[in-house]
Amino acid sequence: MVVRMRRNRSQTAKRRSHHAIVPARLAKCGCGASRVSHRACRQCGTYNGRVVVDVVARATRDARRAKRRSAGLRESGQTPDKSTAKT
Ligand SMILES: [Zn+2]
Secondary structure, eight states, X not given: OXXXXXXXXXXXXXXXXXXXXXXXXXXXXXXXXXXXXXXXXXXXXXXXXXXXXXXXXXXXXXXXXXXXXXXXXXHTTOOOOSTTOOO
């Protein structure tokens, strides 16, 4: 790098002043749960007053996958990890 291209501490700090992590914007859903704005509710699966995610089907699918995963781990001799399983 040429000296002409070098950035001083002030310029670096000015660039990094925009690098802060902002907390996720949370909104209140109609079902009472807090949800991330511009995303469907994880509790009831609605977005903008419409049901867009079949929550019951997703829950059953997740349960089936967790069961299969733990069965596979048991077959391979590893103990199934409970901490990664979603409720
Ligand atoms: Zn909801």
